[in-house]
Amino acid sequence: xxxxxxxxxxxxxxxxxxxxxxxxxxxxxxxxxxxxxxxxxxxxxxxxxxxxxxxxxxxxxxxxxxxxxxxxxxxxxxxxxxxxxxxxxxxxxxxxxxxxxxxxxxxxxxxxxxxxxxxxxxxxxxxxxxxxxxxxxxxxxxxxxxxxxxxxxxxxxxxxxxxxxxxxxxxxxxxxxxxxxxxxxxxxxxxxxxxxxxxxxxxxxxxxxxxxxxxxxxxxxxxxxxxxxxxxxxxxxxxxxxxxxxxxxxxxxxxxxxxxxxxxxxxxxxxxxxxxxxxxxxxxxxxxxxxxxxxxxxxxxxxxxxxxxxxxxxxxxxxxxxxxxxxx
Amino acid sequence: xxxxxxxxxxxxxxxxxxxxxxxxxxxxxxxxxxxxxxxxxxxxxxxxxxxxxxxxxxxxxxxxxxxxxxxxxxxxxxxxxxxxxxxxxxxxxxxxxxxxxxxxxxxxxxxxxxxxxxxxxxxxxxxxxxxxxxxxxxxxxxxxxxxxxxxxxxxxxxxxxxxxxxxxxxxxxxxxxxxxxxxxxxxxxxxxxxxxxxxxxxxxxxxxxxxxxxxxxxxxxxxxxxxxxxxxxxxxxxxxxxxxxxxxxxxxxxxxxxxxxxxxxxxxxxxxxxxxxxxxxxxxxxxxxxxxxxxxxxxxxxxxxxxxxxxxxxxxxxxxxxx
Numbered sequence: 001x002x003x004x005x006x007x008x009x010x011x012x013x014x015x016x017x018x019x020x021x022x023x024x025x026x027x028x029x030x031x032x033x034x035x036x037x038x039x040x041x042x043x044x045x046x047x048x049x050x051x052x053x054x055x056x057x058x059x060x061x062x063x064x065x066x067x068x069x070x071x072x073x074x075x076x077x078x079x080x081x082x083x084x085x086x087x088x089x090x091x092x093x094x095x096x097x098x099x100x101x102x103x104x105x106x107x108x109x110x111x112x113x114x115x116x117x118x119x120x121x122x123x124x125x126x127x128x129x130x131x132x133x134x135x136x137x138x139x140x141x142x143x144x145x146x147x148x149x150x151x152x153x154x155x156x157x158x159x160x161x162x163x164x165x166x167x168x169x170x171x172x173x174x175x176x177x178x179x180x181x182x183x184x185x186x187x188x189x190x191x192x193x194x195x196x197x198x199x200x201x202x203x204x205x206x207x208x209x210x211x212x213x214x215x216x217x218x219x220x221x222x223x224x225x226x227x228x229x230x231x232x233x234x235x236x237x238x239x240x241x242x243x244x245x246x247x248x249x250x251x252x253x254x255x256x257x258x259x260x261x262x263x264x265x266x267x268x269x270x271x272x273x274x275x276x277x278x279x280x281x282x283x284x285x286x287x288x289x290x291x292x293x294x295x296x297x298x299x300x301x302x303x304x305x306x307x308x309x310x311x312x313x314x315x316x317x318x319x320x321x322x323x324x325x326x327x328x
Numbered sequence: 329x330x331x332x333x334x335x336x337x338x339x340x341x342x343x344x345x346x347x348x349x350x351x352x353x354x355x356x357x358x359x360x361x362x363x364x365x366x367x368x369x370x371x372x373x374x375x376x377x378x379x380x381x382x383x384x385x386x387x388x389x390x391x392x393x394x395x396x397x398x399x400x401x402x403x404x405x406x407x408x409x410x411x412x413x414x415x416x417x418x419x420x421x422x423x424x425x426x427x428x429x430x431x432x433x434x435x436x437x438x439x440x441x442x443x444x445x446x447x448x449x450x451x452x453x454x455x456x457x458x459x460x461x462x463x464x465x466x467x468x469x470x471x472x473x474x475x476x477x478x479x480x481x482x483x484x485x486x487x488x489x490x491x492x493x494x495x496x497x498x499x500x501x502x503x504x505x506x507x508x509x510x511x512x513x514x515x516x517x518x519x520x521x522x523x524x525x526x527x528x529x530x531x532x533x534x535x536x537x538x539x540x541x542x543x544x545x546x547x548x549x550x551x552x553x554x555x556x557x558x559x560x561x562x563x564x565x566x567x568x569x570x571x572x573x574x575x576x577x578x579x580x581x582x583x584x585x586x587x588x589x590x591x592x593x594x595x596x597x598x599x600x601x602x603x604x605x606x607x608x609x610x611x612x613x614x615x616x617x618x619x620x621x622x623x624x625x626x627x628x629x630x631x632x633x634x635x636x637x638x639x640x641x642x643x644x645x646x647x648x649x650x651x
Contacts, residue, residue, distance in 0.1 A: 081465060207486070214481050218465030223430045225534070226454025226482045271470050 003275055006268045010282040014063075017289040021059045022051065024297045053186065061183050061191050061250065062292045062306075063285040066257055068198035068247040070284025071277050072240035073258025074265075075205060078212050078273060079233055079240075080142050086258035087244040090149035091127050093255075094156030096248040097179055099123015101160045104174045105167045113187040116178070120249035127152055128241045132234070140233050181254040181307025183292050190250045197246035201239050202281055208236060209274035254307045256314030257284050263318075380439070381406045381538055381570050382427060387436035389426045396422040397594045400436070406537075407568045409561070411575050411585030411602075415615050418591040420574045421462065424542045427572065428459040440538075454482035458536035460527050462543050466515050472526050473511045476501060479533030501529040504559055506552075520547035528556065532563075539563075541573045545580060553577075557584045582606055582629040590614060606630040 023029045027050055029037070037051045073086040080089075087093050103109040103119030134148035135141070160179075164172055185191065205212075211232050214222045219229040248254070261284040262276065269279035288306070291313060295304040383403040390396040396419045404410050414420050425431035426438060429445055438445040440453065458479070467475075479501075480494045490498075502508050505525040510518060518526065524547055531539060539560070545553040561584055563569040575581045581588055582602040590598040590605050592614045598605045608621045611632060618640060624631045 081467065083468070210481060210484070210486070214478055216465070216467035216470075217478065220425075220430055220461055221464045223450065224428055224454065224457075224459040224461070225478070226451035228450060266469060271467070271474060 014282055014286040017286045018059055021289050021293040022055055024293055057186055057191055058183050062289045064195045064198050065247040065251045066284035066288030067281035068243045069257040070261040070280040071202050072243045074262040074277055074280045075236055075240040077262055078216055091131055091152035092124055092241055092244050093248055093253050094153040095127020096120040096124040097160050097253055098156040100178050101163045101175050104171050105163050114189055117190050117249040121245055124245035140230050178252045180305030181252040183251050183306055185250055194246040194250050198243055201243040204239055206277055209277055212273040255311045257288055257310055260314040260318055261287055379406055383439040385437050387433050389422055389433040399595055402589055402599055406570055409564050409571045409586045411573050411581040411588045413575055413581050414591030419594040424574055428540055429453055456536055457538045458531040458534040459540045460531040460544055470515050471512055475515055476529045476533050479530035498533055501532040505529040521552055538570045543574055578632040602630055
C-alpha cells in the first residue's frame with residue numbers, strides 16, 4: 001500500500017505543477033478560468049490563444065521531456081551501475097548539441113521549424129551509433145561505454161565551441177538559447193514525436209523492468225539467471241538513447257533531470273525498476289514543469305533558460321542531500 | 329537408460345527423467361526425490377540412479393588467445409556431490425564458467441541432461457541450474473530480501489508479482505542460510521561472510537536441481553564454513569540436489585564431497601573418491617608443497633596437513649621451534 005501512496009502523491013504533485021504552469025504567466029488564470037477555457041475552446045479570444053497556443057504545448061513538452069529524461073537516466077544508471085550516469089556521460093546530449101549548432105550555423109534551421117530538431121536528432125543518432133559501435137567492440141562493457149561516451153562528448157563539445165567562436169552574433173544567440181534548454185516550441189509535430197517516442201519507449205522499458213533489475217547483478221550472474229546480458233544491455237541502451245534523442249532534439253540540453261530525479265525517487269519507491277521507472281517519469285515531468293514555470297515567471301517578461309534552472313535547483317538540492325547524508 | 333516417468337507410477341521411481349509437462353505431475357513440475365524421507369520411499373541409502381546430469385567430454389576452453397582447459401572429461405550423476413579442487417590458476421573458475429553456460433568451450437561438449445548445454449536456451453537452463461559465483465556486482469541500495477527475491481526471476485512470468493509460493497521459498501532460503509536477521513538490511517552493509525550466505529540463498533531461491541558453487545566458503549569463519557557445507561550436504565541428501573563445488577580447502581572437499589576432480593594446469597590430474605585423490609603424492613606433485621595425509625578420527629576421511637618449511641630443513645629440535 002505504501003507504493004500506491006507514493007504514486008498518488010507524485011501524481012498529485014504533477015497535477016499541481018501543471019495547474020501552476022497553466023495559471024501563471026503574463027496573464028494569470030484562476031482554476032475556474034482554466035476549466036472554462038479548456039471546456040469551451042473559443043478561437044480568437046486572447047486568453048484562449050495564450051492557453052492553447054502557448055501554455056498547453058509548452059506544458060506537454062515539459063511533461064514529456066521531463067518524463068523521458070528521468071526514465072532514461074534511470075536506465076543508464078542501472079546499466080552503468082553508476083549513480084553519475086545520464087545522457088551527458090554517454091555523450092548523447094553532446095551529439096544533439098553539435099547537430100543543432102551545425103543546423104543553426106549553416107542556416108538549415110531557418111528553412112522550416114522542424115529542421116532544427118531534425119539536425120539535433122541526426123547529431124544524436126550519429127553519436128549514439130558511434131558510442132554503440134565502440135562499446136560493442138569490447139563486449140558492450142561499462143568501461144567501454146563510459147569511455148566512448150566521454151570521449152565523444154568532449155569532441156562534440158569542442159566542435160560546438162569552435163562553431164560558436166566562428167559564427168555571427170545572431171546565430172550565436174540562437175545556439176545559446178538552444179543549448180540552455182528551450183521548451184517554447186509551438187509546432188505540433190515537434191511535440192507529437194517526442195510524446196510518441198517517450199510513451200512507447202517508457203512502455204517497453206517498464207516491460208523489461210525485471211530484466212533491468214537482474215542486470216544490476218552483473219553480466220555473469222544475470223546469465224546464470226537466464227537472460228542474455230549483452231543483447232539486453234544493447235536493447236535497453238538503444239531505447240533509452242532514442243527517448244533521450246527525441247526529447248533533447250526538441251527541448252535542447254536540459255541538465256540534471258536524468259541525474260537527480262531517479263536518485264530522489266529511489267528513496268520513495270525503492271529499488272525495483274518497475275516502480276522506479278514510473279516514479280522517475282512522473283517525478284521528472286513534475287520537476288521540469290515546475291522549473292519551466294519558474295523560469296518564465298520569476299523575472300517576467302524575461303525568460304530564463306530552463307536548463308539553467310534545472311541545473312541550479314538540481315545541483316543545490318543534491319548538495320543539501322549530500323550534506324545531510326554525511327552528517328547523519 | 330532410465331524409463332520415462334509414467335503417470336501414477338511416480339511413487340515407485342526414485343528418479344524420473346525427463347520431467348513430465350507442467351500440471352501432469354502429482355505435485356512437482358519437475359521430479360526430483362521427495363523433501364521428506366519416507367514419503368515416497370526416501371532417497372538416502374539408495375544407490376544413485378544411473379543418469380548423467382552433467383557430462384563433459386574432451387572439453388577445451390580459454391579466454392581470447394589464452395588456453396586454460398584441455399581435454400577435460402568427467403560426468404556427474406544426479407544426486408551426486410562433486411568437488412573440484414586444484415591450485416590457483418589451474419582453471420577451476422574457467423571450468424565453472426563452462427559448466428554454467430557463460431563461457432563457450434573451444435572444443436568438446438558439455439551435456440546437461442543429455443542435451444548440449446550450449447544449444448539449450450538460457451532461460452530453460454536457469455529454471456533447473458543455479459550457480460553461486462565467487463564475485464558478483466552488488467547493486468547499490470538493494471535490501472537482502474530483494475536481492476534473494478531476484479533469484480526467483482527464472483520462474484516468474486512477465487508481469488506477475490511474487491506470489492505466496494515465491495515468498496515462502498525466499499523465506500525458507502533465508503532461514504536455511506541463517507540470513508533472516510539481516511533480511512531488511514542493505515546489501516552494502518553486510519560483512520563478507522554474511523554476503524556470501526545471502527548469495528547462496530539467492531542461488532537456492534531458484535529451486536535448482538543442480539547447484540554449482542565457486543568457492544562458497546571463501547570468507548567464512550570455521551563455524552559458518554561448517555554450517556554452509558552442512559546445509560549443502562543436507563539438501564543433497566534429503567532433496568537429491570546435485571552439487572558441484574569448487575573448493576580450495578582440501579579438507580572440506582574430503583569431508584563433504586563424494587567424489588573429487590583434481591585439476592592441474594588445466595587438465596585432470598586425478599579423479600575419484602577422496603581417499604583415492606587426496607594422497608600425499610598427488611598433492612605434493614600438484615601443489616608443490618610437502619604435506620602429510622592422515623585420516624579424520626571422526627569421519628575417517630583423508631585429512632591433509634601441511635608441513636612448515638622449517639621442519640624440513642631443520643637439523644636440530646631447537647631449529648624447528650618458532651623464533
